Amino acid sequence: MKKTKAVTGLTALTLMAGLFSGCASNNNNATNSAATNTGGNTGTAAGATAAPGGDAAKDIKGDITVITQRTDIVDTVFKDYAAKFNEKYPDVKVNFEALSTYEDQIKIRMSTSDYGDVLLLPTSVAIKDLPDFFEPLGKKSDLEQQYTGLEERTVDGISYGIPITVNFSGVIYNKQVFKDAGVSEIPRTFDQFSAALKSIKEKTDAVPLYTNYAAGWTLTQWEADLATVAGDREYVNIGQVASDDNFVPGQPHYELYKVMYDAAKDGLIEEDPTTTDWESSKADLANGKIGTMMLGSWAIGQIKGLAANPDDVGFMPFPTNADKILVPLSDDYNLGVSIHSKNKEAARAWVDWFINESGYPTTEGGGMSPVKGAELPEILKQFAGTDITFDTLAPAKAGEEGWVDAIDKEAEIGLWQPDFKKVIIEAAIGNRKQSYDDIMKELNDKWKAARAKIVTAK
């Protein structure tokens, strides 16, 4: 009896997530923990499937199954990809499978040997376990001549995945709403940002900042802006793990979520957060009913697609008090090859083709291409020549790889989970007795205890 309830519940979870994410490319940015292994794994480069070149391409045969999270375009855009791919590799038959709640479903399937030939590396799989499930794609030192963003899914110098696109994160806003509110300058600091939100509240009918509380995963997008608040590309993977006090006033995490808390407290968010709706929020932002939302670049294309006037949709960096403005670039999902694949060569050919030749990273992915030397997306060209820099996060120090993630999980903080963000909003609107400082103190204590455990264990 009880067991069936749990099963139904899990199905519910799947359904829920499916509904909320709908056709969105619901990519929770992979935790920005540069990842290599600290445990006892033996990933060797010996078995790496090399990408074939030249005439050898004609000899590759076989059927491959590609698993994707893009339920929205699997039957349209991906079919075209397969056709183009077949021009180059005529003897490979590509089948697609789209999963609506990718992360949950793939994890269950990975306990069997049947999880396709080409798939996205789930973010919830511990980095050190990757060699048990995925083919090595080659030495990082060789591959990084060609690609950026490999450090997140590399174990012992061997790379297991290549990012399908590189995202930048910040504030997506409606230019018309800002104009109507009389905000002409893009806000830079926290004070300017909150002043802008207040003007929107006073002078327009738009919701200044829409939190998307109900969907949950949308709140995790804030975490991607941590590096902007810190103003330092080394903070996330190096500074954080070196410190016991990351949630105290003046520290980036404290400042980052203070923006959320203050906006909620001052009534600058939606009226009833518990009943927000992700799908309609995109349309509302596009058409001027919402002023700002904190999201990654992957959402820009979707929102523009719903706008009567796509030029109204703009991107700005998250506010910060740091001297220089840094917009962090982080991997979207990484693409890899299953260790159980029967046609590894064909699978590898697909990975290379998809990232280099399909055009997916910039068109459908909405970010930057991981291929070195690729040009900036259109929406970022406005920042060319300003003091705003776009940069990847510095990987963790040798021997500290994956610590952020390990401490986070041990502490049950959930940096990339919606939970404590929800608590912050609940406290801000008066549903909880805790103050912002109480919440932060609790997180800090958890962090401290878990850090002691992880750091001493290594």
Add this chain to the structure above:
Amino acid sequence: MPKLSNMSYKNQRILIIFLFSLVPVVLLLTFSYLPVFKMFQYSFTSWNGLSKNMEYIGFDNYKTIFTKPEYFAVFKVSLYYFFATFIQMGLALYFATILSFNVRLKNWFKGILFFPTLLNGVAIGFIFLFFFKPEGTLNTILDLLGLGALQQKWLLNPQLINISLAFASVWRYMGMNFIIFLGAISSIGSDIYEASEIDGANRWHQFRHIIIPSIKRILQLNLILAVSGAIGVFEIPYVMTGGSNGSGTFVIQTVDVAFKYSKLGLASAMAVVLLGIVVLVTILQRILIKEEK
């Protein structure tokens, strides 16, 4: 090749019974006992749910649970469901009694009351999400009745959220209790009623002195089931709020620990603890009920 007809009747019987019961027993072992056994096994590991290697860490998970009070703080939420249980039983008994006498459209009412039990829990969650929305069904109805002043944000107000969710839970599970009570009440012979009517008993007397004593056992069983259910509340709050805004329960917390923080070992230990609590409560109830006799 031995023939079935060559065997003695007794052996034939044994063989047939054995073959017939093989199927349910195999299913039971595969889908109930094995997972529970595995759960006990996992609860002594620090397994993350996917790794190839499992590390046995003895009773560490249990230590963690019992030394951190915040894991048990969520049982406060179960109290709402616990009290709702009594309302649920009361309503079920009330309707069952009324419908066991002669009422017009009796079967139609039975159908209406039993219907929620047939629905999928997830669907019910979504129905009630619409029901409780600020511009949703409940507030609209209040408005139509001229009770606009009573409108609330049912899922936003932290004092109301658990009451709203418990209400949805009552709506969902009452039908089952109702049917069980109805069956029990139907088994009372009509001659007893007749005899009591000759003695001048009214409906209330009949309920008090005939129905209640006759269905005492079933009442106890239903109570035990309902209380265990209140401890393990999961799907309604999970689907509707995901456990946010102070509506999290112990089972939701367990699922979070397993799938959000990848601590499958710890979550298994939590599940074992929950099982222990349910068993304890059940035994306690049995003892208390026995003492009354």
